[in-house]
Amino acid sequence: MTDAHDIASACLEVDGVHPLNDSARLVLAGDRPGQVLEVPGGVAVIDDHDGTVLVAVAPAERRHGLGTRLLTEALRQRPRHSVWAFGTLPAARALASRVGLFPVRELLRMGRDLAAEDAEPRPPSGYRIRPFAEQDAAAVVEVNRVAFAHHPEQGRLTLADFHALARQPWFDPAGLLTAHVDDRIVGFHWTKRHDESTGEVYVLAVHPGFEGRGIGRGLLEAGLAHLDAIGCRRVELYVEASQARVVSLYRHAGFEVLATDTNYRQERS
Numbered sequence: 001m002t003d004a005h006d007i008a009s010a011c012l013e014v015d016g017v018h019p020l021n022d023s024a025r026l027v028l029a030g031d032r033p034g035q036v037l038e039v040p041g042g043v044a045v046i047d048d049h050d051g052t053v054l055v056a057v058a059p060a061e062r063r064h065g066l067g068t069r070l071l072t073e074a075l076r077q078r079p080r081h082s083v084w085a086f087g088t089l090p091a092a093r094a095l096a097s098r099v100g101l102f103p104v105r106e107l108l109r110m111g112r113d114l115a116a117e118d119a120e121p122r123p124p125s126g127y128r129i130r131p132f133a134e135q136d137a138a139a140v141v142e143v144n145r146v147a148f149a150h151h152p153e154q155g156r157l158t159l160a161d162f163h164a165l166a167r168q169p170w171f172d173p174a175g176l177l178t179a180h181v182d183d184r185i186v187g188f189h190w191t192k193r194h195d196e197s198t199g200e201v202y203v204l205a206v207h208p209g210f211e212g213r214g215i216g217r218g219l220l221e222a223g224l225a226h227l228d229a230i231g232c233r234r235v236e237l238y239v240e241a242s243q244a245r246v247v248s249l250y251r252h253a254g255f256e257v258l259a260t261d262t263n264y265r266q267e268r269s
Helices: 004-015 024-028 066-079 090-098 134-147 159-167 213-229 243-252
Strands: 034-039 042-047 052-057 082-085 102-113 128-131 176-181 184-191 200-206 234-240 256-265
Touching: 004 042, 024 034, 024 052, 024 159, 024 234, 034 066, 034 128, 042 066, 042 213, 042 234, 052 066, 052 176, 066 090, 082 090, 102 134, 102 243, 128 159, 134 176, 134 184, 134 200, 176 213, 184 213, 213 256
Parallel strands: 052 082, 200 234
Antiparallel strands: 034 042, 042 052, 082 256, 102 234, 102 256, 128 176, 176 184, 184 200
């Protein structure tokens, strides 16, 4: 097994966690800068856009040192990149320790079932929500930039990156909801459908100058209503564990922590 996508699919089937994120898949497709290191049964994706490394080893090829070889070489080439371990599985923790990495960030995967009340969100007050239109792209990217100025990956989204994501098979403009005050886009909720029954709060962002007005909550509710309308029965999301206010928003909306992803570096932060 040598194809990166086949390796990742085998990992997902056994581990219950996909080892590659959307950014890594864009690197594999040639839509983002980076490098792919491949050996039979294993792959390391060096993502120069996000400054990260992701490693996947097929379950049948584990315990032969492939992960150590791939990760060591990737970090030799990019010593300042960080390393993601999705799901923070025991084998990933052991690999990180073996090559001298330290945990520096945690990303929470949260989820909940959709309920009947999700189909009828509260109407917005002082702003309006509508689906994405093509002319909104630059404004969405700008809101994303200022809303995620603290975020080492999401805050780097460029207009070219946005268009690359919009070309992905899962993209649905009806599932990218934008919030407007007057004629200005001040927030958005980008939803994603994984399969017939599962959706995702892919990105939820509000311009810092418009926080505290209930726009984030309104966008969240509108996105959940959209996912309910297209047949999803469950929704998941990812959020930085350090963002207490945002985590609180999701907890109040009924989300529970399902798993934790860990970001590692060669030096403690």
